[in-house]
Amino acid sequence: MKLIVLSIVALLSTACVVEKAPFKESKILAGKEVKASTLNLGYTTYVEYCIQCHGASGKGDGPASKGLLPPPRDFTQGLYKFPWTAYGELPHDEDFARIIRHGLKGTAMLPWDISDERLDAVIQYIKTFAPAVWEGKDKVLGTKIELPADPFGEVYRHQAIEKGRKVYHVTAACTQCHRGYATKEEINGWAKEMGTTIELGSDIYQVKVQDGEYNYKVLPPDFTYHSLRSITDVPSIVQRLMYGVTGSGMPGWKDVVTDEELWALAYYVQDLRDTGADQAKRNALMDKVNKQ
Ligand code: HEC
Ligand code: HEC
Known part of the structure; x- marks a missing residue:
């Protein structure tokens, strides 16, 4: 009997993790309105490909994160190392896309070959782990600097x-x-x-x-x-x-x-x-x- 109860609890908690559509409303992320349907697609993409390292709560503590150095990024910090935006400023979607498509060499973060639609959706979804950094009309994207011309060649x-x-x-x-x-x-x-x-x-x-x-x-x-x-x-x-x-x-x-x-x-x-x-x-x- 105890075993049955435990399995039901286990079943219920997995059901929770794979819930299909946790978002009911759109969100404003750095001034841009993102539809609930996009966030929900981002969520299922994340559960399929990213959750094992980045974790259900986005803290970088998924089951496959153990012993990884560097550890998977904790998305709740809202800090990102490799965008092409001024130090400490928010990445543009194209920065996330470049990082996710190319991976980060020498780390467990591999290149991901997912459709453009799922890529955009998962980018929007990971922002929701850091609402203080992304949510609201007052949040602005980072400054881009034009690549200066190569004086050498x-x-x-x-x-x-x-x-x-x-x-x-x-x-x-x-x-x-x-x-x-x-x-x-x-x-x-x-x-x-x-x-x-x-x-x-x-x-x-x-x-x-x-x-x-x-x-x-x-x-x-x-x-x-x-x-x-x-x-x-x-x-x-x-x-x-x-x-x-x-x-x-x-x-x-x-x-x-x-x-x-x-x-x-x-x-x-x-x-x-x-x-x-x-x-x-x-x-x-x-x-x-x-x-x-
Ligand atoms: C096998 C583990 C693993 C999986 C799976 C994984 N990542 Fe990562 N990810 C990492 C690690 C490790 C880092 C940190 C690398 C570093 O600090 O240099 C990272 C960093 C990142 C960053 C931070 C980039 C920055 O500039 O700071 C983003 C964004 C990211 N991952 C997105 C994703 C997305 C989206 C997925 C799923 C499509 C995913 N990751 C799947 C391990 C993983
Ligand atoms: C205050 C310390 C500090 C100084 C000064 C510094 N770096 Fe770094 N640099 C780092 C750290 C730490 C990393 C690793 C970041 C990581 O992977 O998380 C790094 C990474 C890099 C990378 C690799 C980026 C990548 O994509 O992996 C390059 C290239 C680099 N530094 C070049 C330079 C050059 C050239 C200078 C001098 C003009 C310089 N650094 C000065 C601390 C520093």
Whole structure:
């Protein structure tokens, strides 16, 4: 008898999870009216494809989330790392679409091949987990910055990489969080060339774990070793550098460095990725900095 009661309770609670149409009314999400039918399609899509990681309450605590690093995003925080919008500002639907279609490389978030209709619906649905951030007519989408023209191009790729190396280690000091890839002698030499000096800490060749605004520590990648989440090519690195990675501490660099320096940094980061893809080249670079 006890067993029967338990199974009925279990049946009822599953029935609850797969309820077909929890939304009866439309919602205003960042100024846009979204119909109940779209939210309901988003809900069933989420239950089918996303719930096992992102969880029934959107907190990133689904049954398949155990042990995942980074953990699935907690959608109730309303914080998103990889849109192309100014740091901390709301993603546009096309940002969510790009992230969901491409996945986030090096994480459990795979690319999803779902119909355009279901994609749009699930995007609207996940916003409902963070009503304070999305609901109401006063919420505005993030600022988009136009991609500046590439001042180098393939022909001047080598010059771009050379400049990027200096900007990375001296002007922008990306090594505050990421690791260094040049010898101290080289870095001090570049600083002198630029008429400045730079403090080189003992942790220059380590990645420095960041606290960030999520509930776990965030690791800045080693570009010769880790997969980059949102990067496909050099322009996509420029996009990421302009906007930063919301909540991870990685700031946006637009107007902090010049547009030419942004592109130079992007070519340099791509060169580090290419170096990482070639074991012999990576070993040579690591030997150079380890044996100084
Ligand atoms: C196997 C586990 C898994 C599944 C299934 C999954 N995700 Fe994710 N998702 C993740 C992980 C892990 C991250 C965090 C990656 C990071 O922080 O770099 C993530 C992050 C995200 C983000 C945040 C992007 C940002 O810029 O911060 C969105 C949006 C997202 N997922 C949507 C979805 C949708 C929609 C589905 C279903 C179609 C889905 N996910 C299915 C694991 C999963
Ligand atoms: C305050 C710390 C900090 C500084 C300074 C910083 N970063 Fe980052 N960066 C991070 C963290 C943390 C991540 C990882 C974010 C994640 O995956 O959650 C990251 C990620 C990245 C990524 C990968 C994005 C992706 O899609 O995976 C690139 C590229 C990058 N940083 C380049 C740079 C460059 C170039 C500089 C200097 C101009 C720089 N960063 C300065 C902390 C920093």
